[in-house]
Amino acid sequence: MTGNGVDGPGHVRAFGRRPLLSVDAKGYGGVDAKTQRQFQEAIVRLLDEAAATAELDRGKWVTQEGGDSLFAVLPADASEPALVDKFTRALDAGLRTFNFGRERQPWLRLRAAVHFGPVALGANGFVGRAAVEISRIRDCAALRTALDRAPYACLALAVSATVFDVVRETYTSIPADEFRQVSVEEKEHRGEAWIWLPGADVRQLDLEPDPQETAPGSGPTVGNLRSGDGSAIAVGHGSSANVTNGPGGPASSGSGTAGDRP
Numbered sequence: 012m013t014g015n016g017v018d019g020p021g022h023v024r025a026f027g028r029r030p031l032l033s034v035d036a037k038g039y040g041g042v043d044a045k046t047q048r049q050f051q052e053a054i055v056r057l058l059d060e061a062a063a064t065a066e067l068d069r070g071k072w073v074t075q076e077g078g079d080s081l082f083a084v085l086p087a088d089a090s091e092p093a094l095v096d097k098f099t100r101a102l103d104a105g106l107r108t109f110n111f112g113r114e115r116q117p118w119l120r121l122r123a124a125v126h127f128g129p130v131a132l133g134a135n136g137f138v139g140r141a142a143v144e145i146s147r148i149r150d151c152a153a154l155r156t157a158l159d160r161a162p163y164a165c166l167a168l169a170v171s172a173t174v175f176d177v178v179r180e181t182y183t184s185i186p187a188d189e190f191r192q193v194s195v196e197e198k199e200h201r202g203e204a205w206i207w208l209p210g211a212d213v214r215q216l217d218l219e220p221d222p223q224e225t226a227p228g229s230g231p232t233v234g235n236l237r238s239g240d241g242s243a244i245a246v247g248h249g250s251s252a253n254v255t256n257g258p259g260g261p262a263s264s265g266s267g268t269a270g271d272r273p
Contacts, residue, residue, distance in 0.1 A: 030085040030094055031126040031141060033149045034058070037158055039079035042117045050119050051078060057105040065090075065097035075136055082137065082146070084130055091174060095125055096183035099168050103209040106165035118165065120158060124149035124204070126171040144171065148204045153193035153218045160218070161211040169193075169204040178205070193218065 036050055058081065062069040067089055074083045085094065102123070110118040126148065128141025136142075148154070148169050158167040170178070170190075179187045190205040191213045206213050 027087060028127065028129050029087055030089045030091050031128065031130060031145045032081075032083040032085065032094065032123065033126075033145045034081050034121050034123045035149055036079035037120040037122065037155075038117065046117055047078070053109050053119055054079070054081065054121075057102055057109065060105055061098045061101035064101035065093040067093060067098060073132065082142070084132075084137065091125075091127060091177045092182040095168075095170060095174060095177060096185055099123070099125075099166070099207075100209065103166040107210075110165060120165050120167075122149055122154050122158060122167050122169070124154075124169045124171075125174050127173045128171075144202065147202075148195055151193070151195040151204065152220045153195070154204070154206055156218045156220045157206055157208060157213055157216055160216045161208055161213070164208045164211045166209055167213075168207045168209075170207075172203055172205075175205045189213075191218075 039050060059069050071086045072083045074081055106119060124145050126141055126145040130137050130139040130142045148171060154167050154169045158164060178185060190207045192203060192205050195202045195204050
């Protein structure tokens with residue numbers, strides 16, 4: 012069987028070093044099916060719109076989707092500064108627009124991580140150390156706590172040390188001192204990340220998690236793998252999952268310890 016880079020059982024096509032993006036919705040499991048459907052539709056639309064604003068070709072992203080989450084491998088020539096800066100600002104603006112007027116309804120709030128490293132496509136998802144690292148950064152306690160402690164923030168971004176160099180060297184419009192360096196200790200991973208909250212000052216937040224907070228569930232969610240040209244194969248782990256080839260506002264400003272209402 013051939014499709015989407017899988018040439019047969021056990022064979023993997025290497026992508027090489029690529030920009031990586033991973034997002035996950037906060038509190039998705041605690042809302043009803045109607046709201047989950049709204050969140051899923053909004054995530055897809057807002058990612059598409061943010062990519063268009065940042066001039067990142069969404070049709071060339073290879074993604075693994077899991078309802079409330081997405082892991083994307085971008086083309087090798089995709090702009091890291093655009094992904095960190097214009098894309099993130101546009102995504103935050105889109106989330107604020109979506110959440111506006113939802114005082115009596117749950118908000119869609121996302122954790123996002125950006126990394127750069129070698130990754131490949133296996134028979135049932137992405138493989139490689141970078142794919143593991145970005146998942147650990149996205150799910151780290153500090154990023155979760157940052158979003159918890161800034162209740163009016165719609166987006167919390169964490170970047171790896173490799174990507175933070177782009178910020179430190181002023182290739183983005185986000186000042187490096189608006190990021191906060193944190194330790195990442197999730198499962199087998201030990202490292203560092205830098206967190207930024209659009210519309211809030213992450214440096215003023217207490218990022219020590221509450222003792223009663225539970226760790227995120229273990230094990231990846233099997234979702235859909237999508238890429239560029241129309242063919243599809245089926246893969247599975249217990250139940251089946253689909254591998255499919257196909258394409259999938261203004262910046263916010265200001266600072267504060269709890270973020271600004273959208």
